[in-house]
Amino acid sequence: MTTDFRDPFDSIVNHPFDEALSQRYLVYALSTITARSLPDLRDGLKPVHRRLLWAMRLLRMEPAGAAPDVLIANPARNTTPYKKCARVVGDVIGKYHPHGDQSVYDAMVRLAQDFSLRTPLVDGQGNFGNVDGDNAAAMRYTEARLTQAAADLMAGLDEGTVEFRPTYNGEEEEPEVFPGLFPNLLANGASGIAVGMATSIPPHNVTEIIDAATLLIDEPQAEHARLMEIVRGPDMPTGGVLVDSAAVISEAYATGRGSMRVRAKWHQEDEGRGQWVAVITEIPYQVQKSKLIEQIATLITEKKLPILADVRDESDEAIRIVLEPRARTVEVEVLMDSLFRLTDLETRFPLNMNVLDATRTPRVMGLGEVLREWLKHQIEVVVRRAKHRLDKIAARVELLDGYIIAYLNLDRVIEIIRTEDEPKEVMMAEFSLTDRQAEAILNMRLRSLRKLEEMELRREHAELLKEREELEKLVESPARQRTRLKRDLAELRKRYGPDTPLGRRRTQVEEAAPAREIPLEAMIEREPITVILSQRGWIRAMKGHVDLASADTAKFKEGDGPAFAFHAQTTDKLLLACANGRFYTLGADKLPGGRGFGEPVRLMVDLDGDTEIVALLPARAAGKILLAASDGRGFVAVMDDLIAETRKGKQVVNLKTGARVAVVHVITTEADTVAVIGENRKLLVFPLSELPEMTRGQGVQLQRYRDGGLSDAITFRLSDGLSWAMGGETGRTRTETDLSMWRVARGAAGRMPPTGFPRNNRFS
Structure with a gap:
């Protein structure tokens, strides 16, 4: 005795890694596409769902009120009690679907959820989850049986309508597809992600699908627009409102790709x-x-x-x-x-009708193509059912012919049975009987020899011949096949019509414009407030428009005092300008109340270090401001461009080393002239039009200095003259109307101001 010891490394074959990987990945990809993620066009099911329903059928889990001939004949009872889901899952993973039990149970749970499927295929008892997203109870606690829709989907499995294939271990058989007339693909939709492709089909109203299919039976070349007059769009289990236009919905169904907006x-x-x-x-x-x-x-x-x-x-x-x-x-x-x-509350549901056709090939189809391919399958089911019935009739007629011959020659048949050792061969030779006929005659009971039985046989024989004639015409005539299918669809429609709980449309179709982008002002109740900012940066908002003079006497922390005070509305956005040229935005509705000292403004925005606040003012739509730095450069900015969206603010004025923002002045609509005065007490007046309008930058030179820098700048209407405060408690102002001495080009040095101009070089 010799033993052959082989080195396992002898069987190793050198092969390029990328090629080996691509071959194996292709096998995996094809398996995922055809046997896991994409539904079959003919019954709208993935393999796991088909195997679940098939296992429940074999476990005699008929729907409530199902007729005995709908599933497996059981005359003893008309309904079946619920059975544990664990039993179903065990059968599925043991016989048909060798995957994890939890994934199979999750698939079963989804078939039972009335908020996931438009027409559930499993009738569940127990906790099968809810619309809140809570999980179902464990499979050992829940029970289930089939629904009528599942029975309609599987009707005809015992009539030779579809092919069966061996299971993964060859011990059992399972149907390749379900033959039933229930249009499950569109009725319940499907979703899945394969390798390199995906599918997303929303649920639809069964009545609309049946009516559209009936139209295609009568008019196979009906235009897409005709179909869209019937199929109004998805019909979701949870209802809602489909708000896209009819044109958008039609385009999506024409190509098989698109998306639709659904609102609460x-x-x-x-x-x-x-x-x-x-x-x-x-x-x-x-x-x-x-x-x-x-x-x-x-x-x-x-x-x-x-x-x-x-x-x-x-x-x-x-x-x-x-x-x-x-x-x-x-x-x-x-x-x-x-x-x-x-x-x-508004979502966009994708439409991607990527399905496996009759040849197991993934294809993206439009609504018309899906319905035509489904009808083609149903016609094939009608023909196969008729041929299967013809085979049954032929077998039965053969036996009936033998029985009738036996009755016509009853005495001789009895004599042969009593006298011959091999009566079967003798009868076959004498009466030209087949083996099946002779065997059936020998197995007849004595009570079947009564005269009444002969009459019943002749009646049955005549009825079968008549039925065979009709079925042969059906097999040979496409027109009769379409008529039969149309009649069957009409019967199915009665069960899912618009007047039934399942058939009533739930999702309304009402075109609506996209949701508006509502400005902040519309979301805030408009109320008058008085904004106060202290010298140390504490901010607050007092209700109402109080006298601004009283703001100076408001409560402040020791050593603090008023800096800025103005009237505003809660809907306003406030611009906070700093000496470093950075602008920040505050929501007036978010300011602390007027009681107490308020809150530090640094808690609301990210101010840099000890940056000085030079201005706080409400932003006005299309409003403009004059920005000027201490080095005499400046420009005009639109307030809308200064609003910052974050706490970090927005850099607006680019400053040279040592310079700071000195002027933030609101430009009135009638202003047409700029007045600038420097620390050297030189005044300059020039047209406002000479300043550029910018969103960010250094600007242009407003006034030229030999020593010092800019002290103040304002805008005004030239025809009204230049005014400034006289000082003191009188509140008087002085106006200079003749400004010809100071009106020169922008960037000049200027001249000494008129007599009486304030010594602090400020216009106000």
Whole structure:
């Protein structure tokens, strides 16, 4: 005896790594595409779903009220009690689908969720999850059985309508596809991600799908526009409102690719005394209610939606989310438009009708092509069912012919049976019987020899011949096949018609414009305030427009005093200018109240070090300001361009070393002239048009200095003259109308100001 010891390394073959990897990845990719992620066009199922339903069928888990001939005949009862899901999952992973039990159970749970499937295929009992996103109970606790829709999808499996294939271990058989007439692909939709491709098909209304298919039976070349008159769009399990235009929806269905906007359904409820709330009763498909409420609550806590005060979940079996506005003056359309933009109350559902056709080839199809291919499959099912029935009739007619011959020659048949040792061969030779006929005659019971039985056989024989004639015509005539399919669809429509709970359309189709981008002013209740900023940078807002003189006598910390005070509205944005040329933006509605000393402005924006604040003023739409640095350079800026979106502010004035922002002056609409005075007490007047309008930079030279720098600058209307305060407590001002001596070109040195000009070189 010799033993052959082989070195395992002898079987190693050198092969390029990239080529070996690509070959193996291609096998994996094809397996993922054809046997895991993409649904079959004919029954709309992935393999795991098909195997689940098939296993439940074999476990006799018929739907409630199902007729005995719908699934497996069981005359003893008309319904089957629920069975544990663990039993189904065990059968599936043991016989058909060798994957993890949790993934199979998750697939089964989805088939039972009425918020995931438009028409559930599994009737679940127990906790199968909810629209909040909570998981289902463990499979050992939950029970299930099939629904009528699943029965309609599997009807005809015992009638030779589809091919069967061996399971993964060759011990069992499973159908390659389900033959039933229920249009599951479009009725329940599908989603999945394969390798290099994906599918996303929304659920639809069964009645609309049947009506569109009926139209294509009558008019196979019907235009896409005709189909879209029937199929209005997706019909989601959770309802909602489809708000895209008919043209957008039609284009998506024509190509098989696109997306559609779905909004929550809501209404306004009056609570009396001018108070109201907005109530959401339906949410978009595949949006978890708990996460949606969390999104809305986050907007409230982070003050990103000031007009919304509270959100409450008052849902039971029906969804009811209550939105409470900040004030009765809030416009409900503004509130809802803001929520549509900021939360999943409006979502965009993708449409990508990528499916496996009859040859197991992935293809992206439009609505018309999907329906035509599905009808082609159903015609094939009709023909195969007819041929299968013809085979059954032929077998039965063969036996009936033998029985009738036996009755016509009853005495001789009895004599042969009694006298012959091999009666079967004798009868076959004497009466020209087949082996099956002779065997059937020998197996007849004595009670079947009565005269009444002969009459029944002849009646059955005649009926079978008539049925065979009709079926042969059906097999040979495409027109009869279409008529039969149309009649079957009409019967199916009665079960899922618009007057039934399952057939009623849930998603409304109402075209609406995209949600508006609501400005902040519209979200804030407009109220007058008086803004006060102290010399040490403490800011506050007093309610109402109080006398600005009283701002000087307001309470301040010891050693502090007023710096800026002005009237504003809570809807205003405030511009804070610093000596380093940086501008910051404050929301007037976010300022601390007028009681106490306020809060440091540095808590609201990121000021650099000990930067000096040189101005605080409300931003006005299209308003302009004059910006001038201490080195005499400046320009005009539009207030809208100075608004910063972050705490870090926006650099506006680029300064030379040693320079600082000295002037931030609001330009009135009638102003046409600039007056500049330097620390050398030289005054210069020139047209405002000579200054450039910039968003950022150093600007141009306003006045030339030999010593010192710029002291002050203002704008005014030349025809009104130049005015300045006289000083003292009188509050008098002086106006110089003849400015010809000081009117020169921008950038000049200027001349000494008129007699009486303030010694501090300030215009105000």
